[in-house]
Amino acid sequence: GAGVSQSPSNKVTEKGKDVELRCDPISGHTALYWYRQSLGQGLEFLIYFQGNSAPDKSGLPSDRFSAERTGGSVSTLTIQRTQQEDSAVYLCASSLGLAKTYEQYFGPGTRLTVT
Amino acid sequence: AQSVTQLDSHVSVSEGTPVLLRCNYSSSYSPSLFWYVQHPNKGLQLLLKYTSAATLVKGINGFEAEFKKSETSFHLTKPSAHMSDAAEYFCVVSEKGSTLTFGKGTMLLVSP
Numbered sequence: 001g002a003g004v005s006q007s008p009s010n011k012v013t014e015k016g017k018d019v020e021l022r023c024d025p026i027s028g029h030t031a032l033y034w035y036r037q038s039l040g041q042g043l044e045f046l047i048y049f050q051g052n053s054a055p056d057k058s059g060l061p062s063d064r065f066s067a068e069r070t071g072g073s074v075s076t077l078t079i080q081r082t083q084q085e086d087s088a089v090y091l092c093a094s095s096l097g098l099a100k101t102y103e104q105y106f107g108p109g110t111r112l113t114v115t
Numbered sequence: 116a117q118s119v120t121q122l123d124s125h126v127s128v129s130e131g132t133p134v135l136l137r138c139n140y141s142s143s144y145s146p147s148l149f150w151y152v153q154h155p156n157k158g159l160q161l162l163l164k165y166t167s168a169a170t171l172v173k174g175i176n177g178f179e180a181e182f183k184k185s186e187t188s189f190h191l192t193k194p195s196a197h198m199s200d201a202a203e204y205f206c207v208v209s210e211k212g213s214t215l216t217f218g219k220g221t222m223l224l225v226s227p
Contacts, residue, residue: 004158031213043205043217056213091159100147100209101166106159 002026004107006092012113013082021077021110025094032075033095033104034067038088046090049075050098082114117142117208121218129226134178134193136221138206141187148189149207149215150180159205165189176200201225 005024013019025032034046045059049069060066064083069075079086089111093104122137140148150162163174170182180191189206206218 033215042219045214045216048213050213093159098211098213100211101164103149103161103164104215105161106151108158 006107010111018080023075023092029094031095033093035091036088087114117210117216119218125222127224128196134196136191138189140208144210147209151205154202
């Protein structure tokens with residue numbers, strides 16, 4: 001079946017502009033996660049959604065970052081007033097639920113470059 | 116709090132020789148443990164997972180890992196490396212499914 005998809009695959013933007021990154025999870029997966037992968041910091045958790053519950057935003061690095069999930073499916077990660085340190089690969093993952101036994105399935109990522 | 120330490124940033128092997136990628140974890144609970152692989156410019160793929168059942172876990176592509184609670188280790192092994200195994204490998208711990216903590220990664224280099 002279809003895996004997690006993300007768009008765009010690459011995004012180049014100028015410092016100060018806003019960007020939106022999209023994630024389509026696997027159908028039937030109730031949990032959706034965003035991570036950031038950068039050379040200096042490795043893989044960092046950003047935010048997760050589970051069903052209709054309030055998202056856990058504890059990993060968001062600043063208030064310039066926000067995310068929403070519409071209809072319990074597609075999610076959008078928005079970065080406002082982008083900075084050069086936001087350059088990274090942004091990964092989305094989904095799973096059947098939050099239980100620790102459930103593995104997360106990852107999308108191919110969006111490579112964001114802020115110039 | 117949970118944490119993961121991958122003891123080697125790079126491991127180099129020759130094709131056909133055994134692979135050992137080392138991982139130690141710290142957790143206040145009985146965690147689940149995972150190994151993911153990331154090929155260049157590709158997404159993360161699950162190799163195997165431990166979820167408190169059998170301590171020796173077999174995964175895809177001939178990889179396996181053994182959970183050793185007394186040593187807080189979850190090392191990844193493969194009897195014979197293949198060129199296609201060259202990639203970055205991540206050890207991951209999860210106390211609660213909501214948050215995965217990733218190790219820094221080990222780059223596996225396979226020479227002919």
